Ligand code: KG4
């Protein structure tokens with residue numbers, strides 16, 4: 001079965017062809033970052049217009065690179081949400097058009113679930129149940145994945161998502177957008193113990209996260225220290241505070257839930273410090289950590305095709321009158337409790 005995966009939830013136009021839910025024939029990413037970089041964040045209107053221009057050429061390119069014709073596609077998978085309304089709409093409308101024109105089934109997938117399934121592309125069928133940590137530009141969620149498509153929410157961020165915090169701190173340090181990869185790189189040359197930033201909710205006994213205080217502490221430190229603030233030290237110290245809490249909460253939850261597998265997912269799962277520290281500490285506890293390669297952690301069409309293939313196998317089909325849902329939840333009725341609910345990254 002050859003699935004065409006379409007991802008347009010934010011600022012990446014991703015189109016991929018995945019065979020049998022596992023083998024990536026092509027994975028095209030039409031990156032919009034240069035369009036948004038000068039605004040310091042994603043501008044929703046600019047993103048949706050760019051998706052309109054980039055999507056069909058990306059589909060053609062995915063077919064050319066995969067050595068297939070569009071007519072060879074057996075099904076179309078698309079991100080239904082969560083994400084930016086206008087961006088989602090472009091992908092969903094296009095996916096419906098392809099499904100109708102080719103007379104193939106359509107399956108809509110949750111963007112966060114697709115992030116989790118990126119692990120299948122790398123590691124094969126998921127060993128379930130497993131603890132899942134989804135960290136992206138819009139979400140920080142700790143869940144138990146009981147079976148394919150069935151999740152139980154343990155905790156979430158009560159304010160900023162992890163990627164949001166990386167992007168904001170990068171802006172404070174004048175490092176540009178997106179901030180995560182830049183901070184990750186810069187931190188390699190810094191001292192993680194240089195500044196002791198707060199570790200919110202570290203020992204509160206919940207699976208919730210809070211990052212807005214840390215972000216404010218970094219901004220205050222940079223303002224107070226002025227030129228004496230070494231950007232590499234600030235980046236490393238900030239990242240260490242984030243990772244300390246993440247690793248502690250992930251492993252605490254794995255132990256409590258008696259789960260010996262952790263699935264990392266989402267753009268922030270590309271973070272080298274999180275991958276290294278979690279890997280090391282989990283190893284000592286006999287917990288296995290699965291994480292996609294960095295390129296498959298950030299938004300892409302292959303993860304959508306993969307999650308779509310699993311849903312199709314379960315018999316799921318999405319009707320052609322289905323709508324994009326910017327607030328689509330991974331566990332129905334358990335949304336992000338933050339006041340910024342439903343928002344992704346915005347330029348200020
Ligand atoms: O999953 P993703 O591509 O898009 C959303 O669904 O939001 O995640 C994007 C986020 C951005 O905030 C970006 O700064 C962050 O992931 N990110 C990273 C790294 N690479 C991307 N954060 C920390 N370290 C990284 N290496």
Ligand code: ZN
Pocket residue numbers: 111115136137266267298299
């Ligand atoms: Zn994402």
